[in-house]
Amino acid sequence: MVWLQLKKFLFVIKTFLQKNNGQTLMEYALIIFFVIIAVIVSLTLFGNQLLQLWQAVVAAF
Secondary structure, eight states: OHHHHHHHHHHHHHHHHHSHHHHHHHHHHHHHHHHHHHHHHHHHHHHHHHHHHHHHHHHHH
C-alpha cells in the first residue's frame, strides 16, 4: 500500500518536473534557498530566546 502511494507521488513529481521549463524550476530553487537562509538567520538571531520559550512551555506541562 505504501509502495503504491510512493510510486504515485514520484510519478506526480516526475510529471511536474517534465512540464515546467528550466526558468520556473530555477525560480522555485531560489525561493527555497531564500526561505532556508531566512530560517538559518532567524534561528541564529533568536535561537536562545526560542530555547528559553520552549523550555518554559515544557516546564508548564
